[in-house]
Amino acid sequence: MNLLLIGYLLLWTALAVNFAGVFRPARWLDLVPVIVATAAWAALTVGLVARGLSAGHWPLTNRYEFALCFAWAILGIYLLQKVRWRGVNAVGQLASAEGAAILALALLVANYALTRPADERAIYPLLPALRSVWLQIHVLSAAIGYGACGVAAGLALPRVLRGSKPAADAEPGIESADRRIERTVAWGFPWLTLSILTGAVWAQEAWGRYWGWDPKESWALITWLWYLLVLHLRSVRGWRGIRLAVLVVVGFVVVLFAFAGLPWLIRTVRLTSLHGF
């Protein structure tokens, strides 16, 4: 059976268990969704590696493959945080709510991948312009940066829904959601920067200019500026907390638009773009 499909189904399972934890908190419900999500991530990883081996190049060359890597990155960063922040991460109902939000966003991206037309899911030889090591670094760093934006938005969603009420299960020693959101944005931002920088290097090699105000380039910069705005506002009085969380959620909408919405904009207002995805 298709490993990518197994990963997708496991993601749904992890989401369902997390939802159960939101409504009926239990200690075991902290651990089970993480185990299932780890299995989903492993299946996605093996599926992507298998696709890369069969294509003869990294699976980063069209919207289908990028969406798969994007979902893989959201899941990977979520699991990485579970390991790195052991002991200071949220527990109980809050952990379930955050996990459910992050997995829902990963599924949103995975659904986008699985609903791509068959010709986009097929494997083709690499176009000449895509035969560059800079493409691989550019797209992989974009996937990781976007993944961090997804995780930050997943942490921010319960924070926005909770409003100004304190977390029901806040415990001593547990880092606040606000700090974890800020930290996730700060972690993802260098990846977004690396993506733009390597994209500029690639553009210089392919087209002889590092920046051309192509719609995709403009929106990559808009995304970068949005998170730069978030990083600046966290030190401005009155902007921490729920306002920043709202901005982080909106930031992910900007990310999704820059990735999935831009082709629609290009078609609608009849723009031209050198970028295939």
Added chain:
Amino acid sequence: MTDVVRRAWRWLARTDVAALLLALAIVLMAAGSLFPQWTGAAVADKTRWEALIRDRYGGLAGLLTTLDAFRFFQSPLFVGLLVVLALATLLCALNRWPALWRGAWRRPERPPDALLDSAPHIACFTAPPSADLPDRVRRCLRDRGFRVISESSGNGVYLRGDRNSLARMASLVDHLAVLLLFVSAVTSAALGWRTELTLAPGQAALVGHGSPLSVRNDGFTILRYPDGSPANYEAQLGVADPTRTISGRVAVNRPLALPGVHVYLLGYQPTAAGDAVTLLAVHDPGYGLVIAGGLLLLLGLSVAVGFPHCSVHARIAADGALRLAGFADRGAIGFGHEFAGLAAELHKASVSSP
């Protein structure tokens, strides 16, 4: 007048003003991305471009052209905003430099007592009076990667441990990197040039702009995958300067580097005599600065994210009363946990010591 300049300086250096400028840049860029942009090619293309715009936007074409909608990213409005943003970045860096420099390099061993009482992380307990308590605190901090300095006074001993204290400079490095990126854009626009050349087989042409280099189309090849689809396009070029002629290859993603000029393969057109190739000769002195600025920015961001600054202050009174105070950047997730562990370890060691 001086007062006005000083107030303008302070206003522009504020973080909330920087955020406002960033928000404005986002809105303007989103608006600019709704219109096709004129990239500044040959005059014949411009005539075709104007016809296309008239056809697409009808009666609004004139108004939109007047509003610079099709040259939005070169318009005075957008360039003006970038200039103000660059100025704000510079002023912010200049304003913060002295305090951050002092914080990174010249730290007082003994903080004001009020600071110890208002720290975000505090622990206090009284240990049996012991001469080696300062050494124990010092050892505990060093084991956790803190660099420790100390000062003795009549009130007792003050110790200060810092970890990643230079990380505070990362923000300045980032601001300087952004300025370098602005400078690189100006350099590219002011000193760079581009020439598009379409060469029939065997035809040669000067790359222009006073360069003595000329390039000749010596052949064109399409490299193919086993299934017949194109794997790459490659042109064989003869390059001549007043002293010699050399040959070189240019392919997609593989420009030909010549002194001061890079030659790119843009396309090809089959003709009866063979394949004509379209080349792009580019001189861009700003590109190296972009790379330098980008790498500097990455360095600053990575240091700020990976190495958050943390500090622990200890005041040991003569009667054995120990007060610990911890401070950390907001990025130091888990510092509270670490601080509690440090306090617990010291408390345990102090109680169990003879």
